[in-house]
Amino acid sequence: MAVDDTEPDGYSEAVDLDELRAEGRALTAVDGTPIALFYHEGEVRAVNNRCPHMGFPLTEGSVDEGVLTCHWHHARFELSCGDTFDPWADDVDTYPTEIREGTVYVSPAPRRSDPPAIHWRERLDDGLEQNLRLVLAKSAVALVDAGVDPAEVVERGVTFGVRNRADGWSSGLTILVALANRLSDLDEQDRKRALYQGLTEVAGDCDGEAPKFEQEAFAATDVPFERLRSWFRENVEVRDADGAERVLRTAVAAGYGPEKLTELLVVAATDHRYLDTGHTFDYVNKATEALDLVGWDDEERTAEVLSSLVRGLATADRAEETSSWRQPDDLAAMCEESFARLDDLVAAGEGETWTEPDDFTERLHAADPETVFDAVEGAIENGATVEQLASAVSFAAAKRVALFATSNEFNDWNTVHHTFTFANAVHRAAERTDATALYRGVFDAAVNVYLDRFLNTPPAPEATGDPDADPDAALESLRGAFEQQGKVQRAGDAVADYLAAGGDPDRLKAELGNALLVEDTGFHTFQAYEAACRQFDAREDPEERRDCLVAAARYMAAHYPTRRSREQTFSIAARLLRGERVHGDADGDAGADESSPEASADD
Structure with missing residues (x-):
């Protein structure tokens, strides 16, 4: 605090010093910014009047x-x-x-001068490290x-997630990548919601977990790929x-690209049947998609991301060890018999061009394995x-969701859901590698489509659509379905x-996407939306495209509405950053703009 007899250049007149000394505090506005002045211990201090947490007047x-001390949250x-x-x-x-x-005069320029991008990158890291939802939303x-x-934001989330969870890749990272994949489908505000929701899930997954400690690649990186694959x-x-991690890191260090590294992973992921009800393979797919988003060019980043999958691969439950795959039909043994013929089947098809038969979905839905x-x-x-067949099986799985009967137990939604998202992951992996072993993933998906048959017995009424409907009215009906419990058929x-x-x-x-992001959406519902949109984009037949989004809407409606606590946090963050008042806003409407001198004085 300097004392002089001339008016300071660039400063604004704020308050009489004697008045400030008597009252201890005062409020002014400089260039639209509300500033709180304090006289304390013989010094004048000036701070932004809006508490950076939630805007309470300091x-x-x-x-x-x-x-x-701010008295709202201390x-x-x-x-x-x-x-x-x-x-x-x-x-x-x-x-x-x-x-x-x-x-007393106050400068309008705060002492901190970091550009917003630098400041908020640092705060993003704080939010991830300490699992702070409001900080992540802001x-x-x-x-x-x-x-x-947004790809940079996703990269920071992915890097944090793979480094700070000893058990490796999990649902939080899957959600972040799934939402990142669909950002182009969303409006601007929902893109922010998507990043916030994904980052929140990553932070929650890592909260209280031990960090991941890396294994080292072998010094010998000239090992043939076939041997690395065998070792893995x-x-x-x-x-x-x-x-397994040392082998995988060696493959990365040897310079193998996305196709070979994906092959390494999916071969191991299909050596056993339907690992962890499909989650393990879906995680493999999402980790490779994460690298599609942030780049495969950085060797250390690629190794970090892919090695986060290894523990899940090694510890996963194997479906052939369950009774449903063994009785009354030994489906695991039937798979092994087909796998023994796989090379011959592929050889027989060389030079042939397959066109999906009209009745192929019905055959996959048959009651006889x-x-x-x-x-x-x-x-x-x-x-x-593999890509063609995985696409066909993905649609058969989506159709199970579209026809899921609500007379089933509620948890059975997840049974048909797991089959669909697993099949979608196999389809996506097939776009990256044509490894023959990936056909085994197609068989796994087809077997689960078969096992899910009773969940369509009887099927729900098929949503075929009315060409004379009003599209705006249909959207309004869809929104209404999400506002009431159990309006599954209405949504479809x-x-x-x-x-x-x-x-x-x-x-x-x-x-x-908006309906997805304003709710306290669970892991599976995020997956359902992303897989349905992706399969919609991958198809040409209008009825098949329709059924994919019908499946998503029905699944979402079965799980909505929720308390929307995460949306409340996001709304608070967005309003604070716009300068709106949150404190004292009991009815939830936006308050006065606190960046104006008038609003500041009212406080």
Whole structure:
């Protein structure tokens, strides 16, 4: 605090010093910013009046021994520099002051001058490390507003997630990548919601977990790929995660690219049947998709991301060890018999071009497993690629969800869901590698489509759509279905009506995405939306495209509405960053703009 007799250049007149000394605090506004002035221990201090946590006016706080305390949530700040004692609150801006002829002047420029992007990157890291939802929400909003590429935000989340969970890749990272894959379907505000939801899930997954400690690649990196693949499979087979990680890191260090590294992983992931009800393979797929988003060019990053999968591969439950795969039909043994013929089937199909028969979905939905196996084997023998066959089986799985009968137990939604998202993951992996072993994943998906048959017995009424419907009314009906419990059929019918009436599919995906992101959505529902949108995009037949989004809408409606606690946090963050008042806003409407002098004075 300097004392002089001339008016300071660039400063604004704030308050009479004697008045400030008498009252202890005062409120002013400089260039639209509300500033709280305190006279404490013989010094004048100036801070932004809005608590950086949730906007409470700091002039209503208290000061003791150089500590300013906000009374709303008890955030504490070192008064002279604004640093917080409580990382969930953020630091408060402080401003230089000068005294001239008994008047206090305040500079409009805060002492901190870091650009918003730098500040919010640091806060994003804080939010991830300490699992702070409001901080993550603010960071997601502020970084997008600052022009930061969402891919960078995703990369920071992925890097944190793979380094800070000893058990490796899990649901949080899967959600983050799934949402990142669909950002282009969403409007601007929902893209921010998607980043926030994904980052929150990653932070929650890592909260309280031990960090992951890395294994090293072998010094010998000139080992042939076939031998590395064999070593990797052997180590996963005997559940030796550390050995498998060393082999995988060696493959990365040897310079093998996305196709070969994916092959290494999916071969091991299909040595046993339907690992962890499909989650293990889906994690493999999502980790490779994460690298598609953030880049495969960085060797260390690629090794970190892919090695996070190894423990899950080595410890996964194997479906052939369950009774459903052994009795009354030994489906695991039937798979092994088909796998023994796989090379011959592929050889027979060389040079052939397979076109999916009109009745292929019905054959996959057959009540006799022999019919299902014959359909898949016949397709391979007639030239079906892994990608073609995985696509066909993915649709058969989506159809199970679209026709899921609500008379079933509620938890059975997850049974049909797991089959669909697993099949979708196999389909995506087949776009990256044509490894023959990946056909085994197709068989796994087809077997589960067969096992799910009773969940369509009887099937729900098929949503075919009314071409004379009003698309806007259909969307309104869809929104209404999500606002009431159990409106599953209404949601499916609304999607079908909208598409039959010529509604814009992009708008529908955005509407579904918004519904997904304003709820306290669970892991499986995020997966359902992403897989359905992806299969919609991959198909040409209008009825098949319709059924994919009908499946998503029905699954979502079965799980909505929720309390929307996460949306409340996001809304608070967005409003704070717009300068709106949150404190005292009892009815939930936006308050006055606290960046204006008038609003500041009212506080």
